[in-house]
Amino acid sequence: MAIVEKLHVHRFRNLSNQYLEPNKNINLLLGKNAQGKTNFIEALYYLGHNRSFKTKRTKDIIPFDCNLLQVGAIIDDARVLLKKTNSRSEITINQQKAQNNSQLSQLLPTQIISPDRGFVVGGAPKLKRSYLDWGVFHINPNLLTTYKSYNKTLKNINLLLVKNNTKELEYWMSKLAHLSTDISKARIEYIQTLNDTIKETEKSNKVDFFQQAGDLSMNFQNGWIRGVDPLSYDSVFGYLSTNIQSFVRLKHLGCGPHKANIEYSLNNKTENHLSRGEQKTLSLVYWMVQVLLLVEKNIKPVVLIDDISSELDQHKINQILQFLSALDVQLFITDIGNTPLNLSQENTTIFQINNGIISQ
Numbered sequence: 423m424a425i426v427e428k429l430h431v432h433r434f435r436n437l438s439n440q441y442l443e444p445n446k447n448i449n450l451l452l453g454k455n456a457q458g459k460t461n462f463i464e465a466l467y468y469l470g471h472n473r474s475f476k477t478k479r480t481k482d483i484i485p486f487d488c489n490l491l492q493v494g495a496i497i498d499d500a501r502v503l504l505k506k507t508n509s510r511s512e513i514t515i516n517q518q519k520a521q522n523n524s525q526l527s528q529l530l531p532t533q534i535i536s537p538d539r540g541f542v543v544g545g546a547p548k549l550k551r552s553y554l555d556w557g558v559f560h561i562n563p564n565l566l567t568t569y570k571s572y573n574k575t576l577k578n579i580n581l582l583l584v585k586n587n588t589k590e591l592e593y594w595m596s597k598l599a600h601l602s603t604d605i606s607k608a609r610i611e612y613i614q615t616l617n618d619t620i621k622e623t624e625k626s627n628k629v630d631f632f633q634q635a636g637d638l639s640m641n642f643q644n645g646w647i648r649g650v651d652p653l654s655y656d657s658v659f660g661y662l663s664t665n666i667q668s669f670v671r672l673k674h675l676g677c678g679p680h681k682a683n684i685e686y687s688l689n690n691k692t693e694n695h696l697s698r699g700e701q702k703t704l705s706l707v708y709w710m711v712q713v714l715l716l717v718e719k720n721i722k723p724v725v726l727i728d729d730i731s732s733e734l735d736q737h738k739i740n741q742i743l744q745f746l747s748a749l750d751v752q753l754f755i756t757d758i759g760n761t762p763l764n765l766s767q768e769n770t771t772i773f774q775i776n777n778g779i780i781s782q
């Protein structure tokens with residue numbers, strides 16, 4: 423169970439030397455526009471991923487007036503420190519060098535919803551795959567190596583396609599077909615679990631958010647063309663090997679799990695026909711169900727909600743808070759503070775942020 427016990431944002435965008443001891447339940451950060459709310463959420467996310475959800479460039483995050491970003495925390499008794507310059511990065515957990523990023527994400531699994539990241543419903547396929555695979559990894563950490571090998575294999579194949587080296591291609595395509603079936607299988611199973619969990623939650627009547635949302639569905643496009651069975655090695659490999667020449671012409675492999683997508687719909691309307699509010703509500707349903715699934719697997723993520731009240735009505739906000747409070751996860755919520763939120767006083771700490779300075 424991940425709990426951020428102490429947080430020290432030394433240098434991160436407009437935050438400098440901010441120290442806080444978060445509540446193990448709900449933390450509400452209030453501030454006007456451009457005070458540093460999203461930066462704060464991004465700093466926590468950074469600590470769990472060693473990357474941002476807003477930018478790929480370290481230099482965007484390093485404060486304007488220095489050459490280093492630095493965030494530290496105590497998470498479940500472990501001391502984590504992350505320091506980065508434009509060219510170097512240093513991450514330690516209990517003063518030992520961290521092995522890899524997955525060590526960080528296991529220590530601090532985060533579940534985030536932020537307008538700056540975009541919502542999964544109505545979002546880019548990449549965001550949808552990342553939503554899906556985040557769940558897949560946490561349920562089955564062994565798949566991390568499968569994904570890594572898949573990406574390496576795909577890179578090799580694309581290189582060989584550019585060089586028109588068809589001799590070696592067959593070996594790599596066979597390897598890719600094996601890895602592809604493992605990934606598709608895990609994704610399909612996870613989607614099934616998501617759907618089952620939504621149905622159970624609807625039935626349990628605990629939150630009407632799920633029923634109110636309407637009739638939801640998720641159409642998974644596995645990344646292969648119609649007619650290829652993503653769960654069959656023979657079918658995938660057969661398709662790859664008979665079409666080598668057309669891949670050589672294109673100089674890259676434009677199909678496979680790296681091109682998978684999900685199309686969401688609500689009451690038979692596909693996602694592009696939904697309003698922003700509907701897209702956000704639907705994104706939240708899928709997002710909350712993912713939190714629920716993780717909690718059921720005994721992995722308690724730290725939940726980050728940026729700008730909670732934008733695009734949602736009061737009733738929906740209360741439902742989300744009620745749902746998450748019942749799961750007993752640590753929450754970090756930011757809000758502009760125009761309307762009071764319905765939070766239990768004993769479990770909540772309210773912080774104010776003003777020009778990068780946080781006060782309780």
Ligand SMILES: Nc1ncnc2c1ncn2[C@@H]1O[C@H](COP(=O)(O)OP(=O)(O)OP(=O)(O)O)[C@@H](O)[C@H]1O
Nearest residue numbers: 435436455456457458459460461482483484485486
């Ligand atoms: N590398 C950086 N160094 C210093 N300041 C930065 C850096 N990057 C962004 N900022 C500034 O941080 C400020 C706060 O940004 P942030 O996105 O956190 O605001 P916010 O409180 O979430 O506002 P909103 O309510 O509009 O979403 C902005 O004024 C931005 O210009």
Ligand SMILES: [Mg+2]
Nearest residue numbers: 459460728729
């Ligand atoms: Mg913001």
